[in-house]
Amino acid sequence: MKHVTYSKRDIAGKGRVVSIRESQEDKESVTRVVKNFVYFINRADCFPEQEAAPQIRLTKKIATDEHSEVFIFKVKGIMHVKERRLVFAVQYCHSLVVKLFWKSPAVASKPAALA
DSSP states (O other): OEEEEEEEEEETTTEEEEEEEEEEEOSSEEEEEEEEEEEEEEEESSOOSSOOOOEEEEEEEEETTTTEEEEEEEEEEEEEEEETTEEEEEEEEEEEEEEEEESSHHHHTSOOOOO
């Protein structure tokens, strides 16, 4: 069965967090997925010549004794937007966390295939 929860909240009038949480269980495993989108908005003095490249981090952890795998993907960066005559800097952090819990030790010992 699959369960999905969606939430959004403001951060002191300067930002917003949007979260999506999914949980799914089948015969062989339990999967939990969390997606977070965090934005902070501040006023900027000028529009930059060139935007900085976003920071990307990818992590995979396998715990054979706990029969689990965790995959974490994060992107952090800043972008500038123009609204009428004002320039705003939007700092963002997007994250994806996938947790997989195997019910059987035989299934957990198989290496995961990457596409």
